[in-house]
Amino acid sequence: MDGQWDLVISSLQDIYNANEVIQFDDDLNSKRIQFANLSDEQLQNHLTKFQDHMENVKRAHRLLDAVRVNLDTILGYTPPDSSIQPAHKAAKSQSRKNTAPTGMVYWVSQYNPSEGIQNGSEVAYKPRKGGDGEWFQCEVIKIATDGMKFEVRDPEPDELGKTGKIFKCTWKDIILIPSINTPKSLTPNYPAGSKVLARYPETTTFYPAVVIGSKRDGTCRLRFDGEEEVDKETEVPRRLVLPFPMVSSSPAKK
Template sequence: MASLELANAALKEIERLRKEQELVIRKINNYHSKLQQSPEQADHMKDDSWIKLRTYYIKAKTLAEDEATVSTNCIEHLTGLLPGQAPPNRKKPGGSMLQTDPNEKKRKRVRADDSTRLSSPTQRSTSVAYNNLASGDQVAARISGDGAENDEWIVVKLTKYDRETNRFEVIDEEPDDEGNGQRKYKLPASQIIPFTKRSDVSNAPDFPVGTQVLAVYPGTTALYKASVVGPQRKKRSDEYSLEFDGDEEDGVAGLPTKTVPFYHVVQLPSGHRQ
């Protein structure tokens, strides 16, 4: 009954997010209450006060988005428990070259994140993306070894950064094919790629047409090599139009075009093997 356990975990996460939202909204209301009682205070408020109020609004928006994501996951888990309903598809459909290995790992669905900060390794201190990683963040992780024939990238959740070993501890939240529960990994920064946060669209990369990227295949949490084929995004919040390598469909000429949100598309790692 893994679906029931995951649904219960999602409900607990929703409750946590609601409580955190209430605290943030209370702080926002306190600001506005003071300004309504004494409107002239607005002229004397310091810049850091306005910045703090803006930060509260951003936090409230992020929490609301996280709650929506967790709620969607919860619905999917509960749907799989209904009579006559199949559980959510965890693998790319069809007979694509992406699945030629019969023992290929299950494709996992995307999870929500929280926001307890992590310390990042010193060698990555110049990278804003790594410095801003937080416990609970989703990242792309290469879980295959350096000597593997093909690189296997999946979406995982960060749990902590181990200063002694200089490695990130991550968890693959979906039980494996044998039902052995969630897998944990300790990976160096070279095997971790941060995703752009959904709320941080201003820092989202803008990959032009023809660029090769690594992206989450729709309906899964597995990442594959793809090429940007759609017109360049008009807005930074738009999705990318991608063609995934080896995604041929029987009886169809060329590769099908898939749309992937900007926050699930990253730069293709150097030397990627697929």
């Protein structure tokens, strides 16, 4: 049960930290603004602020859902030495066994679908320790019942040709990659100038990039950070261009 308590505390701390950066309360001053009198630049600034506020509220909702799930697990816990289990808890337990868990999405954006993560889902994964600090493509092979812990597998075999390495991670370490069948309405075009995380062609690694524009089929025209060739433009399929994981929280004040 210690793991569930840790997740409850961590989720509540994340909500507190997010509110330190972007207040959940309504901005009363914004309601008094005469938007018709503002310039395009001022309107864009307000739009960005409102979008950040909305994403922050959505993230808080997801964190509260995680708190509820883990509290349900804690409250419904039966000690190992207990041979008798109430009928309603036994039925609930059996129902959970028959239902494959769905993973929750931590990093969300209006430009990326936020449906649950399933076994077999493709994700961008960034190890917390070791590695080069880069995001690379993996496949989800196991989801914990709380929907916040995962096992993912590197699709690339090692130098000996063996199955790719398996990593244990949390929902904060992965970003959902839209499936090939995701409706285009759930993956709208990014505005020019957007900061994104995109898979570099002929690799499984994701790097920061800036959107230059989009083609009719949704393919993104990008400029990757750190390219040796100045102003080099690279085209990447839309589903492999993810919202850049912006950290909306900061360490809590002591």
